[in-house]
Amino acid sequence: MPDLGGAVQSFVLAFSALFSIVNPIGAALVFSQVTAERTHAERLVLARRIGVYAVAIMLGALWLGSYVLEFFGVTLAALRIAGGLVVATRAWSLLMAPEVIEARKQEQAGDSTGRPDDAFFPLTMPFTTGPGSISVAIALGANRPPGGLGTILPFFAGISAAALAVAVTVWLAYSSADRLTGLLGEARARVLSRLAAFLMLCVGTQITLNGAIDVLRPLLAAR
Structure with missing residues (x-):
């Protein structure tokens, strides 16, 4: 019997962390600016390709990074x-100084020149899923529970589904970048980013606590 509860818990943990660091809503506002000279059809193709590349990068880091x-x-x-x-440090930066992160992302995306390979570099790597996203994904993969396949498979199913959900969110947000820009604006997008960053801070703290418990458990048992 699959552990659906474990899979759901892993999904929620991974989705909140990945969504916070990727920040599809805020990134979509920048995407709208740097692709302003392209046609709507070209932006839709770019958004789909970026979503595919992003899920491949996140899944690779989630599955293989810790190993x-x-x-x-x-x-x-x-x-x-x-x-x-x-994870906690990145979250703290996003929470306290989102303007710095946004400026860096704007600079990364600004290298887009209309080439066919822009979907991967720089719009996926490093703009959408850069080193920060990869390090967060590796940390999430390292948080796998002890035990056999009965616990590990639901865990990886949950975090994989979270990566796919974040990539779909990226695709939808980038495809609707113009509408999002008009609906949210920079101020509301920053509020959402800060809320997501707080969730990410909690996730990072929990992962650190799990590691500390792993270290202290045998020491306490030996006393």
Whole structure:
């Protein structure tokens, strides 16, 4: 019997963190500006390609990132603690100084010149899913529960579904960038970004706590 509760919990945890760091709503406002000279049909194609590239990058980091680091001798507990701190630090930056993050993203997306490969670079990497998103995804993958396939499979199903949901949100937000710009505006988008960043801060704290518990459990049991 699949652990649906574990899958749902993993989905909620991963979706809140990935949505916060990718920030499809805020990114869509920048996307609208840097693609203003393109036709609506061209932007729809770009949005679809960016969504596909984004889910591939996030799934790769979620599935393989923590295993690659473990191969080089980094323990799962260390991965969780370091990954959680990275997530929390990024969230704190988004919460306290979103303007700095927005300016950096604007600069990254500004390299778009209308080439056919713009969908991947720079509009997917690093603008939509850059190093910050990849590090968050690796941290989430490292937060996998102990146990056999009965617990690990629901976990990876949940976080994979979250990555897919975020990529679909990116596709929809970028496809509707003009409407979002008129509906939300910069101020409302920043409010949503701060709310999402607070959720991400909570997620990072929880991942760090899980890693600390992994380290302390055998020490406490030995006493």
